[in-house]
Amino acid sequence: xxxxxxxxxxxxxxxxxxxxxxxxxxxxxxxxxxxxxxxxxxxxxxxxxxxxxxxxxxxxxxxxxxxxxxxxxxxxxxxxxxxxxxxxxxxxxxxxxxxxxxxxxxxxxxxxxxxxxxxxxxxxxxxxxxxxxxxxxxxxxxxxxxxxxxxxxxxxxxxxxxxxxxxxxxxxxxxxxxxxxxxxxxxxxxxxxxxxxxxxxxxxxxxxxxxxxxxxxxxxxxxxxxxxxxxxxxxxxxxxxxxxxxxxxxxxxxxxxxxxxxxxxxxxxxxxxxxxxxxxxxxxxxxxxxxxxxxxxxxxxxxxxxxxxxxxxxxxxxxxxxxxxxxxxxxxxxxxxxxxxxxxxxxxxxxxxxxxxxxxxxxxxxxxxxxxxxxxxxxxxxxxxxxxxxxxxxxxxxxxxxxxxxxxxxxxxxxxxxxxxxxxxxxxxxxxxxxxxxxxxxxxxxxxxxxxxxxxxxxxxxxxxxxxxxxxxxxxxxxxxxxxxxxxxxxxxxxxxxx
Numbered sequence: 001x002x003x004x005x006x007x008x009x010x011x012x013x014x015x016x017x018x019x020x021x022x023x024x025x026x027x028x029x030x031x032x033x034x035x036x037x038x039x040x041x042x043x044x045x046x047x048x049x050x051x052x053x054x055x056x057x058x059x060x061x062x063x064x065x066x067x068x069x070x071x072x073x074x075x076x077x078x079x080x081x082x083x084x085x086x087x088x089x090x091x092x093x094x095x096x097x098x099x100x101x102x103x104x105x106x107x108x109x110x111x112x113x114x115x116x117x118x119x120x121x122x123x124x125x126x127x128x129x130x131x132x133x134x135x136x137x138x139x140x141x142x143x144x145x146x147x148x149x150x151x152x153x154x155x156x157x158x159x160x161x162x163x164x165x166x167x168x169x170x171x172x173x174x175x176x177x178x179x180x181x182x183x184x185x186x187x188x189x190x191x192x193x194x195x196x197x198x199x200x201x202x203x204x205x206x207x208x209x210x211x212x213x214x215x216x217x218x219x220x221x222x223x224x225x226x227x228x229x230x231x232x233x234x235x236x237x238x239x240x241x242x243x244x245x246x247x248x249x250x251x252x253x254x255x256x257x258x259x260x261x262x263x264x265x266x267x268x269x270x271x272x273x274x275x276x277x278x279x280x281x282x283x284x285x286x287x288x289x290x291x292x293x294x295x296x297x298x299x300x301x302x303x304x305x306x307x308x309x310x311x312x313x314x315x316x317x318x319x320x321x322x323x324x325x326x327x328x329x330x331x332x333x334x335x336x337x338x339x340x341x342x343x344x345x346x347x348x349x350x351x352x353x354x355x356x357x358x359x360x361x362x363x364x365x366x367x368x369x370x371x372x373x374x375x376x377x378x379x380x381x382x383x384x385x386x387x388x389x390x391x392x393x394x395x396x397x398x399x400x401x402x403x404x405x406x407x408x409x410x411x412x413x414x415x416x417x418x419x420x421x422x423x424x425x426x427x428x429x430x431x432x433x434x435x436x437x438x439x440x441x442x443x444x445x446x447x448x449x450x451x452x453x454x455x456x457x458x459x460x461x462x463x464x465x466x467x468x469x470x471x472x473x474x475x476x477x478x479x480x481x482x483x484x485x486x487x488x489x490x491x492x493x494x495x496x497x498x499x
Contacts, residue, residue: 320347
């Protein structure tokens with residue numbers, strides 16, 4: 001079924017003249033206007049009232065309508081909605097401003113109009129009952145919210161109180177405002193059979209492919225036998241809360257030299273239901289160059305994540321220090337968040353790192369004295385004196401591929417905040433039977449800077465040193481002492497056996 005006005009059969013057209021039964025509101029059949037409420041000051045106000053039904057013959061006869069839904073729409077947002085209770089009473093809290101108010105109930109004509117709310121007030125709504133013909137169609141969800149390119153579903157329920165089964169057919173009438181950009185269809189077909197005394201539901205789909213925002217009115221046309229109805233459905237087109245352009249980079253920091261070109265990679269997650277042709281807006285220091293491989297043009301496919309290279313040229317005469325480049329993607333009706341890229345132009349290192357707790361050797365490296373089988377720690381502290389956070393990857397090489405693990409560096413990475421330090425520990429063990437001189441190397445890579453820390457490992461045997469030939473006196477002394485100790489132990493054992 002197309003989005004054009006449905007052509008009714010000749011019999012149905014005649015019935016329109018015989019039965020004045022439009023379910024449409026008394027207002028214009030054009031798109032429902034949503035004012036930009038410039039008069040709104042954000043004050044919370046209280047609105048209450050009664051929703052009642054009236055008899056077309058006896059206008060003064062009214063009665064409460066329980067379960068009627070009332071919507072308050074402002075600036076392309078359904079600000080609040082509620083249902084009437086058993087006596088037709090409702091109450092809501094909204095902010096001041098001008099609203100489109102939609103009131104709908106099964107078996108009654110939907111009422112749509114604009115109301116201005118400057119303070120707490122009573123708003124009563126009286127709906128006109130559809131003349132009874134045994135067939136009652138109504139929209140289960142008469143107000144929909146969607147965004148450009150995103151499908152919205154409306155459920156129409158048809159109740160058959162006649163004594164016979166009834167077939168009804170459906171048509172669609174597009175909004176008169178911006179109608180060429182709308183499409184409407186029924187995936188289940190244009191006919192529906194309802195048994196006597198039962199009800200059935202059918203779903204219609206609406207899709208807006210333009211660039212405007214606002215509320216529009218569709219009409220679902222229902223015909224069957226001597227019955228005809230025209231059911232309004234309000235479709236609010238807006239940016240949904242979960243729709244956004246998320247611009248980010250996994251590694252937004254670089255350390256460069258003056259005259260270098262730094263390469264970044266940025267990504268964008270397009271959460272909209274439509275492709276977005278975009279332009280990259282760049283804020284950079286004067287005289288710097290910055291571009292993608294496609295200039296400043298960028299195309300984001302709907303519901304996808306895409307990445308792009310981004311190059312920043314740092315002029316030769318750039319003084320050392322921290323700099324930033326800001327990126328924003330903008331389109332006709334959308335804008336991303338701002339992504340900030342950080343560049344540290346060398347002159348001062350991005351960070352410093354030291355091995356703590358050991359004296360330096362003659363070569364200037366920390367020296368660690370060990371024996372075979374010893375477990376040992378190499379504490380490392382990293383300092384960030386810059387103005388940006390730095391992520392640093394850490395790896396190590398201990399001895400001849402000795403096993404090690406790191407404490408304080410989850411996933412082999414540490415983050416050092418500006419003006420602070422971060423600690424980690426390399427823990428290892430000397431293999432049994434190993435002696436000699438070895439090294440431990442800790443490799444740091446982050447912020448565009450690589451650094452290697454080294455410690456000397458001096459390993460001796462855990463066994464007693466060999467006895468020299470000229471130490472016979474010491475040997476005799478040691479033997480005599482051992483004999484005394486042995487005699488003493490034997491004497492102690494005899495005493496214990498006596499007791």
